[in-house]
Each structure stands twice: as C-alpha cells, then as structure tokens.
Amino acid sequence: MKEVIIKPNLLGLRLGKGWSQQQAADYIGISRSYYGMVETNGRAPSVAVAKKLAKVFLFDWRAFFDDDSDAQPDFAYRTVRESL
Numbered sequence: 001m002k003e004v005i006i007k008p009n010l011l012g013l014r015l016g017k018g019w020s021q022q023q024a025a026d027y028i029g030i031s032r033s034y035y036g037m038v039e040t041n042g043r044a045p046s047v048a049v050a051k052k053l054a055k056v057f058l059f060d061w062r063a064f065f066d067d068d069s070d071a072q073p074d075f076a077y078r079t080v081r082e083s084l
Contacts, residue, residue: 008064010039013057028052 014024025035030049037043038053045053045064054061 008053008057008059010053010057013059014039024056028056 010024014021017024019027021036021039022032025032028035028049029052034043034049038045038049047061047065050061050064053059054063
C-alpha cells in the first residue's frame, strides 16, 4: 500500500476561516505576497513555512512536496491509501 497525500487547497482553507490573505500571512508569520504565491501555486513554501501552514490549517505538511499528486481538490485535504 502506498500513501498518497493530496495537496491542500489553501484558498478553500483560508476562506473557510473567513480570513484575508493578509490575515493568514500575519498568523503564519510571512508576507502577504509570499502567502499569495504559495496559495496560487506560484511558489513552493520552505519546509518551515509548510509546517506552519499545516499547523494552522490542519493538514500534512509533506503535501507540498509530494511529486505524485498534481490534484488540487475542492476540499481541504485527504490522505488515501492505494494498492501498488
């Protein structure tokens, strides 16, 4: 069995909390422009930022670095176990 981690939908997670990009960035401790680039997949976060995002939005931080998944689901995140 292989664990597949689907990338988080940061926009959906942020809007679910009722936050602006600025509020999310402030809470995480990064600039709004950096947060916006990560949210729109324009830039990958550093490991440290990925861990902060995961802590705030409750997902597996490794999702940002999983090359096997190109999906951007409408829901927050999920972990799926697949047979090889």
